Amino acid sequence: MATIAVENYLKHALLLAERSPDGLVPMGELASALAVVPGTATTMVKALADSGLVVHEPRRGLRLTPEGRRVALNVLRKHRLVETFLVNVLKMDWAQVHAEAEQLEHAISDAVLDRLDALLGHPATDPHGDPIPSVEGTLNSAVYATLATCATEAPLRVVRVTDQSADFLTFAEAHGLRPGTTARVVDRNLPAGLVTLRRPRGKPFALSLSAAGRIWVEPADSP
């Protein structure tokens, strides 16, 4: 069985690989995602390569093998279903559940996973809008516009918040920016780096372009 460390390396490698067109993950990015020094990542990646879970291309980065990807998707599925359980059933704060799931993802068996999935009604996304990998190992990688890039004035629906930090999630929640909620961009001032939003029946408020870029949206029908 994969150890907790191995599962963490593979899961983070998958998340980084998804955001890179060729699937090559630079060693430094993996190291900082895992909060280890670069030398540690090199050592571990060589061990993972020996186990056939990744391919190491020295000085260039690493790639998941199909087996490594399979393990990583299973861990990610556990992570996101656990988050969904903690929010939907235990009514925990969506800002806290990431840290909880970081541990629980390694302790849940596939049997428990299946039951949780059924209890939750086979959800497609977690509380942050992150897609939940299917049992068969497919991962919805649809890309949306963000509050930093979308059209202004038109009504929008939040679909995903791509920042797991508790501070950012608490800020987003305080302004009603959860997946499913609606809003409009009333102004975007590039020189100032500011986006101004308005929620239905709410006061306008501003956030930075960089923060806006972490909130994914789609056009909403109702205003």
Added chain:
Amino acid sequence: MATIAVENYLKHALLLAERSPDGLVPMGELASALAVVPGTATTMVKALADSGLVVHEPRRGLRLTPEGRRVALNVLRKHRLVETFLVNVLKMDWAQVHAEAEQLEHAISDAVLDRLDALLGHPATDPHGDPIPSVEGTLNSAVYATLATCATEAPLRVVRVTDQSADFLTFAEAHGLRPGTTARVVDRNLPAGLVTLRRPRGKPFALSLSAAGRIWVEPADSP
């Protein structure tokens, strides 16, 4: 924070200490409960003693300190609440949940534990009838009669099954011997080492004295 290994050592030390009048746990018992060789247990107990979690009495055994007992009770509480959740909410087989809880007990935070406890309605015992330690750190250590020792003919209620092995639990369940169910001892043949039971509207069946000793019962009012 205590590591997974430390939590396992402390939890098993607590369980063994509860079954010994003076609270002294022999090294060999701890080692075999944890499935490690005796030398490993000695090494680890010395490390635990350095951390102030146990007192090591060389060649005699070990004792939990108040702090060690506090940690152990918290782990045991997690274990038993998780088992209760898996059976009551996820509808898992009571024979499987021990193995699951063995992992989950180390991954659940106190925050999740509290929510789980509330969701389950603050249960006093787990699916096997094992008492759940309270948040304040008290553990009900009531001792009952067993099917090997109780009065014959009188109606009984099963209160606890003190064997976590899947085989035994599956056997017990197949004969309707779960906490809350009722039965009568119709015969006890000491030379043969057999106890014969009868459940309401069921056929009589036999089990060994040693197996009977693992099923705790109390007098039931209704027959």
Added chain:
DNA sequence: GGATATATTTTGACAGTTCAAAATAAATCC
């Protein structure tokens, strides 16, 4: 009470995961 059996401890080793710091390769910049 001395021989023998049993329980415990000690010693030396190993696997896995990590860091600090030095070495090296690759990329970037005049």
Added chain:
DNA sequence: GGATTTATTTTGAACTGTCAAAATATATCC
């Protein structure tokens, strides 16, 4: 295109948790 910056790898060490096997202490049995 040679110097400098940046990313990666290597080296040496530490820590945790484990085992095998030898050493030692304690208990038990004539």
